[in-house]
Amino acid sequence: MIEPIGYDREALQISVVHLGLGAFSRAHLLTFLDDLATAGSEDVGVLGTSMTSEAVPEALRSQEGRYTVVEVSAAGHRLRQVGVLVDVVGPSRRDQVLSALAAPSTTLVTTTVTEKAYGFDPVRRQLDVQHPAVAHDLASPRSPVGVVGTLFAGLDARRRAGAGPLTVACCDNVSGNGTMLAGLLEEFATHVDADTARWIAGNVVFPDSMVDRIVPATTDELREEVSAAGVVDAWPVIAEPFRQWVLEDRLGPGVPALAEAGVQLSSDVAAWERMKLRVLNGLHSASAYLGLRLGHSTIDEVVGDRSAAVRIDALSEEIQAVLVPPAGTDARAYAASVRDRFTNPAIGHRCQQIAMDGSVKLPQRILPTIADALDAGSSVDTLSATLAWWVAHLRRTPAAELQDPRAEELSALVRSTTDPFALGGALMDLDGFAPVRLRDDAGWRRTLGEAIDREGKP
Numbered sequence: 273m274i275e276p277i278g279y280d281r282e283a284l285q286i287s288v289v290h291l292g293l294g295a296f297s298r299a300h301l302l303t304f305l306d307d308l309a310t311a312g313s314e315d316v317g318v319l320g321t322s323m324t325s326e327a328v329p330e331a332l333r334s335q336e337g338r339y340t341v342v343e344v345s346a347a348g349h350r351l352r353q354v355g356v357l358v359d360v361v362g363p364s365r366r367d368q369v370l371s372a373l374a375a376p377s378t379t380l381v382t383t384t385v386t387e388k389a390y391g392f393d394p395v396r397r398q399l400d401v402q403h404p405a406v407a408h409d410l411a412s413p414r415s416p417v418g419v420v421g422t423l424f425a426g427l428d429a430r431r432r433a434g435a436g437p438l439t440v441a442c443c444d445n446v447s448g449n450g451t452m453l454a455g456l457l458e459e460f461a462t463h464v465d466a467d468t469a470r471w472i473a474g475n476v477v478f479p480d481s482m483v484d485r486i487v488p489a490t491t492d493e494l495r496e497e498v499s500a501a502g503v504v505d506a507w508p509v510i511a512e513p514f515r516q517w518v519l520e521d522r523l524g525p526g527v528p529a530l531a532e533a534g535v536q537l538s539s540d541v542a543a544w545e546r547m548k549l550r551v552l553n554g555l556h557s558a559s560a561y562l563g564l565r566l567g568h569s570t571i572d573e574v575v576g577d578r579s580a581a582v583r584i585d586a587l588s589e590e591i592q593a594v595l596v597p598p599a600g601t602d603a604r605a606y607a608a609s610v611r612d613r614f615t616n617p618a619i620g621h622r623c624q625q626i627a628m629d630g631s632v633k634l635p636q637r638i639l640p641t642i643a644d645a646l647d648a649g650s651s652v653d654t655l656s657a658t659l660a661w662w663v664a665h666l667r668r669t670p671a672a673e674l675q676d677p678r679a680e681e682l683s684a685l686v687r688s689t690t691d692p693f694a695l696g697g698a699l700m701d702l703d704g705f706a707p708v709r710l711r712d713d714a715g716w717r718r719t720l721g722e723a724i725d726r727e728g729k730p
Contacts (some may be wrong), residue, residue: 274351274353274498274501274503275350275352277353277354277355279309279312279355281355284309284316284355284358285314285315285317285377286317286318286319286359286375286378287315287317287377287378287379287380287526287528288317288378288379288381288382288528289318289369289372289373289378289382289426290321290381290382290384291369291382291383291384291385291419291422291423292321292383293321293322293328293329293360294328294384295487295488295489295490295509295510296483296487297320297384298339298341299509299510299511300517301382301443301483301517302356304515304517304533304534304535305318305356305528306356308528308529308533309356311532313528313529315379315526316356316528318356318358319360319361319369319372320357320359321360321361321362321363321369322361322363323385323389323417323419323422325362325363326363328362329360329361329362331506331507332357333360334506335505335506337355337356337358337359337360338353338354338357338505339354339505339507339508339509340353340354340508340509342497342498342510343511343512343513344510344512344513344618344619345616345618346616346617349618350513351497353503366415366422370426371429373422373425373426373429373430374426374429374433374435375435376433376436378435379438379439379525380438380439380526380527380528381423381426381438381439381440381441382441383419383440383441383442383444383453384443384483385444386629386632387444387629387632388677389405389418390444390446390456391403391405391406391418391419391420391456392456394446394632394635394704394705395704395706395707396704397448397452397455398455399456399460400704403418405417405421406418406420406421406460408421409421409424410463410464413428420457421460423440424457424460424464424468427457427461427471427472427476428468431468431471431475436475437525438476438477438524439477439479439523439527440453440457440478441478441479441481443481445548445636445637446636447542447546447636447640448542448545450479450480454478457472457476458472458473476524477522477524479519479521481518481519481520481541481545482516482517482518482541482544482548483518484516484517484548485511485512485514485515486616486619487509487510488510488619488620488621488622489625490507491510494508494510495508516536517530517534517535518536519535519537519538520537521537521538523537538598540598543596543597543599544598546595546596547595547598547601547603547606550591550595550637550640551588551592551595551603551606551607552610553636553637554587554591554637554641555588555591555610555611556614556626556637557627557633557637557638557658557662558584558638558654559574559614559623559626560574560623560624560626561627561658561661561662561664562574562580562584562661563580563623564623564624564661564668565664565665566579568580569623570619570621571619571621571623571626572619572620572621574614575614575615576615584611585611586653586654587654587657587658588610590641590651590652591641591655592604592607593648593650594641594645594648594650595641627665628675629676630662631676631677631678631682632677634705635704635705638655638658639705639706639707639710640707641655642655642656642710642716646713646715647709652716652719656719656722656723657723657727659723659724660720660724660726660728661727661728663686663724663728664727664728666683667687667728667729669683671683671684685698685699692722692725693717693718693721693722693724694721695724695728696717696718696723697717697721700716700717700720
């Protein structure tokens with residue numbers, strides 16, 4: 273049985289614009305807003321947009337924005353309808369997004385577009401002016417296609433309309449994500465319009481945030497399950513029961529009362545995001561690459577493999593050895609809870625999906641821990657092995673099938689460099705990949721070469 277929408281959708285007012293209408297946002301962020309609507313709030317309507325595809329918006333428009341979230345665990349499935357999406361648009365209707373960003377009734381903008389879509393150098397944390405979307409939008413700022421360009425155009429329109437301040441919350445897995453996005457907007461605006469750059473600095477708040485929920489890809493089997501429960505849904509989403517959203521306690525006026533729906537407002541989001549990125553996301557990526565090397569399809573299969581589980585547990589110990597958790601939080605208990613979540617057999621989170629975009633994810637999830645471990649004199653045995661498992665994935669996957677923004681470059685590198693020590697050095701020398709602490713450490717480069725020699729075969 274599906275839990276129906278428990279409020280009058282006609283009464284909802286759009287106050288939130290969300291960029292990046294993928295499965296995660298619909299299974300995570302929008303469920304918090306849906307809870308507020310169920311409790312009686314009306315200022316939680318959402319205009320959602322996909323930045324690159326018309327497929328999801330078209331499917332959701334045909335069902336008036338309604339969709340189903342299926343929470344799965346060993347105990348069973350919970351199906352709920354979500355109705356806070358008042359309007360859904362794709363890239364062909366970008367003007368409507370810009371109008372919504374400029375509307376006085378809009379108080380909150382959220383983004384979940386994946387790390388690579390921002391068009392920034394993850395090490396220098398600066399705008400990549402060679403990124404196709406960034407380059408296009410700098411040349412044509414009034415007709416943007418990218419995330420930063422769209423936000424700039426909308427904020428510029430908001431300034432001109434005198435619509436007042438705004439809160440923009442980046443919810444992607446990037447350390448200091450709000451600070452990062454503020455810097456990218458400032459850099460972009462400086463190139464285009466100094467008046468808008470000054471207005472953004474004085475009127476737009478960019479809180480840091482940390483979001484957490486395991487959300488696998490939608491399958492035909494999921495659609496069939498929802499249909500059997502009495503609802504035809506072209507794009508339902510599946511998720512684990514757990515969800516968490518930590519948001520910096522620095523919000524502009526008019527933002528929905530997110531804390532009433534369970535959002536944690538914190539003055540130290542950095543500690544939460546560091547723990548999540550390094551423990552959950554780091555172990556997730558490592559499990560995916562190791563699992564693919566061993567022939568496993570899903571994460572629960574990986575942690576159910578005794579030999580693989582030993583390696584993942586060893587990695588967890590190396591991460592915890594140099595982790596500074598949020599005050600009052602038990603890092604060991606958190607890591608144990610992550611491992612339990614990975615064992616959920618109902619999730620079926622595919623290793624191939626998690627393995628995507630390693631060149632963007634690993635600088636956030638694994639490399640900072642390696643740098644801290646080297647500084648502390650701690651073990652990096654399994655941390656270095658994780659990079660070797662990634663190398664094995666790169667070697668095993670044809671360039672045309674590798675899902676990574678640097679696919680062509682990485683494929684050519686791992687196929688042309690047979691010496692493991694030379695390959696380890698070349699990876700560290702990749703522009704914008706590794707921090708200086710690792711690039712310039714001869715001992716670390718040697719350790720990485722040994723790991724690739726030992727475990728980097730396809």
